[in-house]
Amino acid sequence: MPSRQKITYGFPQKEIPTDAASLNKTLEQIGIRSREMLNLTVKELHPTKQIHTTSIYACEKVExxxxxSCLFASISYLCTGSTxxxxxxxxxxxxxxxxxxxKYTEATLVSPNKEYCAWLSDMRHWGGYIEMEILSEKYNVEICVLQVENNLIVPINGAQSKKRIYLLYDNIHYDALVFKAHTPPEVRKIVDASDEEATIQAKELMNIARAAGGYTNVKTMTYKCTICNKILNGSxxxxxxxxxxxxxxYVQIQNL
Structure with missing residues (x-):
């Protein structure tokens, strides 16, 4: 797999060097900044009896x-083509x-149903697993969340769908992942759940983001409760x- 992969960054696009000297350097030493958008391209192969290929050849992050509202906007973009x-x-x-x-009791929501609905209606807040399960059913699609820090893919499939979308999550923000296909030439936002090549490429992009420190450690963040002004250390x-x-x-406090 690595021999047919090309990773590029920046604008204009530059390929990450793979010579022996560069392999011993960190991404920062190569010149890649934190949260830099990286593009993974898989070179096209000639089909053989031993190699299974798909029409997908490139995975990219859409910021x-x-x-x-990044959770809702990411899902909206992938499922409808617009945020x-x-x-x-x-x-x-x-x-x-x-x-x-x-179904959505206080035990499930960790707050009374009415209060949770009021909280979610506030545009300053966003949801998580519960909301993704609901939207999975609405759009009849499996939502795979790539958790960068934990290097995990969490599938959410309330609809038991055979179609899938991918979200990249850095603990405080969601971005959408798309796949560029060559047969036909198009950008695919929804792929088959059985497409292993898409999963491999999504994982590779997640691994690259993790190596570049593309996530926020919420355990060490400082928060302020906007209701009582109490300062809290960590999630x-x-x-x-x-x-x-x-x-x-809550609001995040950068410096006390």
Whole structure:
């Protein structure tokens, strides 16, 4: 696999060197900055009896605006071709949760159903697994979340679909992954769940992002509760604070 891969970065695009001297350098030493967008291209192969090929040959990250709606915007972009349905998807989730109180209980939501719906309706907040499961059913697609820090792919398939989309998650932000195909020449946002080549390329892009430090360690972040102004160190303290007070509105503090 590595022999037919090419990784490029920057603008104009430059290929990451693979000579012996460069292999001993860090990405920073090569000149790749933190959060640099990397493109993975798999060179086309001549089909043989031993090699299974697909029409997908390149995986790329599509940067989604960091406006607290990146989860909804990423899914909207991949499923409809536009981020313009992000708000609609957010309130679709609110409606589903509100109208199914026996399924979305306080134990499931970690807050009363009514309060959670009010929280999610606030454009400063975003969802997670619950909202992705709902949108999986809405769009009849499996959502695979690539968690950069943990090097994991988490499949969410409320619809039991055979189609799949990929999201790249750095602990505080979601971006969309797309695949460039040559037969026919197009950008594919939705792929078959059985397409192993797409999974391999998505994993490679996640590994590259992880090696470049493309994630945020939420365990060491400092938060401020906007309701009572309490300062909290790390996600565990914030979670414990929410459990005790039912306060769920936080802002990140860069420097105290």
């Amino acid at each position: 989604i605006p960091a406006d607290n 313009s349905h992000a708000t609609e998807d957010r309130f679709h989730c609110v409606s589903v949760i509100k109208n199914n109180p026996t 565990k303290e914030a979670h414990d604070h929410s459990a005790k007070t039912n306060h769920m509105d």
